[in-house]
Amino acid sequence: xxxxxxxxxxxxxxxxxxxxxxxxxxxxxxxxxxxxxxxxxxxxxxxxxxxxxxxxxxxxxxxxxxxxxxxxxxxxxxxxxxxxxxxxxxxxxxxxxxxxxxxxxxxxxxxxxxxxxxxxxxxxxxxxxxxxxxxxxxxxxxxxxxxxxxxxxxxxxxxxxxxxxxxxxxxxxxxxxxxxxxxxxxxxxxxxxxxxxxxxxxxxxxxxxxxxxxxxxxxxxxxxxxxxxxxxxxxxxxxxxxxxxx
Amino acid sequence: xxxxxxxxxxxxxxxxxxxxxxxxxxxxxxxxxxxxxxxxxxxxxxxxxxxxxxxxxxxxxxxxxxxxxxxxxxxxxxxxxxxxxxxxxxxxxxxxxxxxxxxxxxxxxxxxxxxxxxxxxxxxxxxxxxxxxxxxxxxxxxxxxxxxxxxxxxxxxxxxxxxxxxxxxxxxxxxxxxxxxxxxxxxxxxxxxxxxxxxxxxxxxxxxxxxxxxxxxxxxxxxxxxxxxxxxxxxxxxxxxxxxxx
DNA sequence: CCAAAAGTGTTAGGAGTACACCCATGA
DNA sequence: TCATGGGTGTACTCCTAACACTTTTGG
Numbered sequence: 001x002x003x004x005x006x007x008x009x010x011x012x013x014x015x016x017x018x019x020x021x022x023x024x025x026x027x028x029x030x031x032x033x034x035x036x037x038x039x040x041x042x043x044x045x046x047x048x049x050x051x052x053x054x055x056x057x058x059x060x061x062x063x064x065x066x067x068x069x070x071x072x073x074x075x076x077x078x079x080x081x082x083x084x085x086x087x088x089x090x091x092x093x094x095x096x097x098x099x100x101x102x103x104x105x106x107x108x109x110x111x112x113x114x115x116x117x118x119x120x121x122x123x124x125x126x127x128x129x130x131x132x133x134x135x136x137x138x139x140x141x142x143x144x145x146x147x148x149x150x151x152x153x154x155x156x157x158x159x160x161x162x163x164x165x166x167x168x169x170x171x172x173x174x175x176x177x178x179x180x181x182x183x184x185x186x187x188x189x190x191x192x193x194x195x196x197x198x199x200x201x202x203x204x205x206x207x208x209x210x211x212x213x214x215x216x217x218x219x220x221x222x223x224x225x226x227x228x229x230x231x232x233x234x235x236x237x238x239x240x241x242x243x244x245x246x
Numbered sequence: 247x248x249x250x251x252x253x254x255x256x257x258x259x260x261x262x263x264x265x266x267x268x269x270x271x272x273x274x275x276x277x278x279x280x281x282x283x284x285x286x287x288x289x290x291x292x293x294x295x296x297x298x299x300x301x302x303x304x305x306x307x308x309x310x311x312x313x314x315x316x317x318x319x320x321x322x323x324x325x326x327x328x329x330x331x332x333x334x335x336x337x338x339x340x341x342x343x344x345x346x347x348x349x350x351x352x353x354x355x356x357x358x359x360x361x362x363x364x365x366x367x368x369x370x371x372x373x374x375x376x377x378x379x380x381x382x383x384x385x386x387x388x389x390x391x392x393x394x395x396x397x398x399x400x401x402x403x404x405x406x407x408x409x410x411x412x413x414x415x416x417x418x419x420x421x422x423x424x425x426x427x428x429x430x431x432x433x434x435x436x437x438x439x440x441x442x443x444x445x446x447x448x449x450x451x452x453x454x455x456x457x458x459x460x461x462x463x464x465x466x467x468x469x470x471x472x473x474x475x476x477x478x479x480x481x482x483x484x485x486x487x488x489x490x491x492x
Numbered sequence: 493c494c495a496a497a498a499g500t501g502t503t504a505g506g507a508g509t510a511c512a513c514c515c516a517t518g519a
Numbered sequence: 520t521c522a523t524g525g526g527t528g529t530a531c532t533c534c535t536a537a538c539a540c541t542t543t544t545g546g
Contacts, residue, residue: 006254006351008252008254008255009254009255009327009353049327051351052329052351053329054327054328054329055325055327055328055353076324076325077324078322078323078324078325078355079301079322079324079325079355081255081295081300081301081355082300082301083298083299083300105252105297105298107255107301107355109325109327109353161411165407178498179498179499180497180498195536195537195538196498196499196500197499197500197501197537197538198535198536198537200499200500201501201534201535202534202535216498216544218545219496219497219544219545220495220496220497220544220545220546221495221496221497221498221543221544221545222496222497222498222499222542222543222544223497223498223543223544224497224498224499225498225499424525425525425526426524426525441509441510441511442525442526442527443509443510443511443526443527443528444508444509444510446526446527447507447508447528448507448508451507462525464518465517465518465523465524465525466517466518466519466522466523466524467516467517467518467522467523467524467525468515468516468517468523468524468525468526469516469517469524469525470524470525470526471525471526
């Protein structure tokens with residue numbers, strides 16, 4: 001194993017991408033040949049961290065190396081450190097052996113990431129070789145490696161909490177967005193239809209969601225007003241509490 | 247160093263105790279002789295984890311060994327893993343050398359704990375040797391070791407978030423409590439006076455805060471109604487969202 | 493002119509806020 | 520009888536929720 005790595009500590013990146021209609025999650029393949037059969041499991045991008053590297057930096061580096069994504073919103077979740085977390089399935093061990101992973105206890109620090117997929121076509125289509133976006137409701141049918149299903153569940157819960165309490169929906173949107181796009185995020189994440197008029201009334205009260213002098217183009221219906229999120233205004237007004245309870 | 251330990255991973259316990267009037271925090275001394283002087287710094291109870299031990303179990307064990315507290319509410323916070331976190335001060339290194347700590351990168355997983363100090367006199371007075379409760383507003387004047395001030399700030403923020411969104415105030419109270427005690431917790435934690443009538447109106451709507459057929463005794467004023475928190479009722483009613491926003 | 497999504501106002505009920513006095517007990 | 524905290528109601532404002540039709544564009 002690479003001598004620069006700490007054999008006991010890894011990071012994983014649980015990245016959510018929104019493409020205007022679906023919430024997606026970024027996974028990489030973990031192919032393994034075990035007891036005469038080939039298995040394609042999926043896992044989050046992740047690896048052991050380097051000895052001289054801050055956790056946040058590790059997460060950025062590993063995400064970039066394994067998928068090509070960079071400069072996206074990333075935030076640390078809680079550590080997962082059960083003693084048996086890398087041995088849920090016999091083929092988990094086979095894979096670790098195959099990649100020359102030392103026989104060590106590993107705790108992992110998952111990071112939670114957000115990215116917009118609707119415009120930035122690069123992210124959507126040109127991922128590194130083993131990475132793929134999956135709609136979150138298809139994940140339940142995938143074979144996930146190690147304890148990555150637990151991590152996924154926790155990250156999804158965190159996504160809901162964060163969207164309720166912080167202005168993070170904008171990380172899932174392009175810089176200029178319509179109110180319908182914003183509403184759709186909340187509808188998809190909370191799996192709940194929202195009333196258009198009430199939603200807009202609420203947004204109208206938030207000064208940091210700023211209408212631009214610009215409209216949608218090239219849509220075959222009445223073009224929508226475009227808005228932007230002003231971080232400056234948010235920070236000035238909102239030393240306090242955000243509330244997006246639905 | 248003890249061969250059973252992982253040299254790169256520690257846990258810390260950030261325990262808040264409420265004694266009916268003040269919010270307190272549990273610290274242990276870190277005495278060190280450095281360049282001809284004696285220093286008494288303070289730190290959170292914490293240590294490296296064992297190779298065969300789940301994180302939660304480590305936290306419970308280490309808290310018990312270093313302070314005597316056990317069976318209290320504990321919840322994991324996020325990891326702190328800056329490369330320089332154990333070297334903020336020259337005497338941090340001196341101490342690590344003195345306790346035969348290997349020259350390794352260590353990330354720490356802090357746990358957030360809650361305990362009631364008003365009745366359970368044991369916790370208040372009979373702590374293990376080096377442990378002491380400090381009112382949180384005195385902590386700013388204490389010399390804290392390593393990055394423990396960052397951890398403290400994060401834990402305090404978490405305490406506020408948790409009390410806003412979950413029925414955790416009861417972990418800071420005895421099993422039978424008065425509404426004034428409950429109100430005082432929110433006043434102290436959020437540093438804000440609350441209106442008694444409005445507070446009680448809000449509580450009256452929460453079915454899981456149950457009045458008992460019992461009153462305070464031996465107080466030199468009108469005795470207060472006692473209440474209990476029913477976890478059962480809470481879980482049945484509240485698959486959803488708690489809101490204690492003030 | 494049709495399809496598609498954008499945009500807009502009113503009403504009723506519930507929650508939050510501000511505010512002041514009497515009550516029960518021990519000393 | 521005094522000191523101490525316990526306990527209670529009302530009015531106003533603001534937020535939430537329910538609900539349906541017209542507008543603008545491209546095809």
